[in-house]
Amino acid sequence: MIDHFGINCADWERSKAFYDSVLGVLGYTRQLDYRVAIGYGRDGKPDFWIADMSAGEAAGPNREVHFAFRAADTDAVQAFYDAALAAGAESLHAPRLWPEYHPGYFGAFVRDPDGNNIEAVFHGAPPAG
Known part of the structure; x- marks a missing residue:
């Protein structure tokens, strides 16, 4: 059902460090890194994405x-x-x-x-x- 999902992050540097650490201990790594969005997963498939809220389209009041x-x-x-x-x-x-x-x-x-x-x-x- 779910192919992948993503969230927006207000503190980009802190969020990258956090998810690198907590997902790393579970065996997940950065699969794709677009500088303003990073996809984590295994075997070349990013399943979970984080995005920099300050990077234009991701910014907004609702934190979609x-x-x-x-x-x-x-x-x-x-x-x-x-x-x-x-x-x-x-x-x-x-x-x-x-x-x-x-x-x-x-x-x-x-x-x-x-x-x-x-x-x-x-x-x-x-x-x-």
Whole structure:
């Protein structure tokens, strides 16, 4: 069900040190580091993300959380997006490939009624072209 999730951090340096330490003793390490967001996990798969609240989009009054739900295919991602909009969600990003994450990453992002960033993702989409 849950593919990955993330939180925003007010004290970026302190949060990086904290999560490096506490997740490290559990066997999790930095899998991806974008300077303003770090994904922790194992075996090349970041499951938990922290983001710097002072880095633009993450900043805001609600300290949103991000949850990504696994989808069976690209049609399921589209169905999630359509259902979310019909239920009153705000579109953040329409369904598309996100090659900057990894080849085959197909996702759609919406803002739920409480202001959280909710995504549906499928990891096996064919490349564009």
